Amino acid sequence: MSSGPRLGNNPGANNTSLVAGGVIGDGRYRLLAQSGVDDRGAAHLWRARDGQLNRDVALTILTGDLGDLQAAGRARRTTERAMHASSFTHPGVSRVIDVLTPGSGLRMDEGVLGVVVAEWTQGTDLMDLITEGPLPAGAATRLLEPLGAAIEGAHHAGLVLGADHPQRIRVTPDGRLRLAFPGARPEAIARDDVKGLGAILYLLLTGRWALPGGPAGVPVAPTGPDGAVVAPRALQPYVPHELSSVAVRSLEDTSVGGIRTSAAILQVLDQIAEEEAQTALIEPISDDEDDGDRAVWTTQKPLGGRSHKRKLLIAVAVLAVATLAVIAWLGVQIVSFFSDEDTGKGGPTVVIGQSASPGQSATPTAPVPAGPIQPGSVGVYDVTNNPDNANRANRAVDNNVDTAWNTDNYFQPFPTLKPGIGLMASFAEPVKLASVTVTSKSAGTLVEIRIAASEDAPLEETKVIATATLSAGQTQIQLNEYEPGAHVLLWITKLAGSGKDNQTEIGELVYTRAQ
DSSP states (O other), X not given: OOBOOOOTTOTTTTOTTSSTTOEETTTTEEEEEEEEEEGGGTEEEEEEEETTTTEEEEEEEEEOOTTOHHHHHHHHHHHHHHHHHTTOOBTTBOOEEEEEEETBEXXXXXXXXXXXXXXXXXXXXXXXXXXXXXXXXXXXXXXXXHHHHHHHHHHHTTOOOOOOOGGGEEEOTTSOEEEOSOOOOTTOOHHHHHHHHHHHHHHHHHSOBOSTTOOTTSOBOOBOTTSOBOOHHHHOTTSOHHHHHHHHHHHSOGGGTOOOXXXXXXXXXXXXXXXXXXXXXXXXXXXXXXXXXXXXXXXXXXXXXXXXXXXXXXXXXXXXXXXXXXXXXXXXXXHHHXXXXXXXXXXXXXXXXXXXXXXXXXXXXXXXXXXXXXXXXEEEEOTTSOOSSGGGGGGGGSSOTTSOEEOOOBSSOTTXXXXXXXXXXXXXXXXOEEEEEEEESOTTOEEEEEEESSTTOOGGGSEEEEEEEOOSEEEEEEOOOOOOEEEEEEEEEEOSXXXXXXXXEEOXXXXXXXX
């Protein structure tokens, strides 16, 4: 995007050489087109022509007043870091080929405090890529992986790239994101690269920028009441949960569950890419196939021949086996229903709550049940601000076991992407419960029953009063003695399933009041 120069209010920015056609660096570099401005470091990003070597280069021009000691010091630190990074080579980063400072390639009166010269990246600007709208998740993943790998490699080498501004990034002709304008700010740390990676992912998925100091004209990412960035999935429902979650968590403070390293982001990107590749292996139906073989519904006369008869016999055989299986299952259900014998499957599994409090008696006294009580509301409780199916939470308390709330399907078990997730039930007044009965098909799910002071209380301020492993069907969790509370959290610490399929479904929650 070849816009005119945006020099802001920086001292020295009125230099007439910083226009298309102007020259810099003792006349060696002729400016061709401006790619953007990173106002946080008074860095102007230009495509230029190296007159000595007759090639295009990328210039990160640091502007300011040479008399401003603070600005001069910042520019000097940026050029020093760029010089150190010149030894790092990776396809996801443009190689630094020269560094200019006042007195060594720059005239003292140019109003330029430093220049980082890097090889030019052919392709297009990142901002041009999203002019038509957000990208599909698969495309965003494939674009971002090389840049993520470059950041990971640089961090292992003890370097910070400064990949936290979208106008520093370009898209190569073969579809890779590349840091085209190196030159990390003096205060930038490795965590800023991780945030930048998450912000770029957020930009690709939503068309919005989620960090301060973004380009003018680019929509800012919306935030929730707590100030946290709204998850991409809330804006674009097609975004996979893992991708949405990793984008948000990479932007969060690590003290509240934020992602610390680019390796964690790369792991999710690799998984999404693998899923995309497996989907691509499914062969589409060819237009030149026999219509009789692929028609779901047709009014044509049935085709004859041995092939058709063989397919018909196979279909009839499969239907017969399925019918017999259904009849057998119905018979078993009827016998089980009228049987007086205890099969171990007729009633709910009863679990005595195990308190997390130290020094508790081995046989705690459980409250005596008085009857069920309906909560006033129930909502999804998620410490990452990326709740699963929040609009379906009420299905868990609608007195209908045929409806259910379920978590998203996670490629990795907790706590890889989040420490857990839960359902917070709020009552009109503090209550004391004797038990919580969970109806679920997701056997093996580990849950905790917690008491909270409010529906949005931090997890560390909630108190565990029981733990249980859910069985398929009903699991009655008997609670230990505790002080009454108005907010009760069912906190899931382990989902059902394994491998890349980790998901839990909650069909119904019944809260029984104690006498």
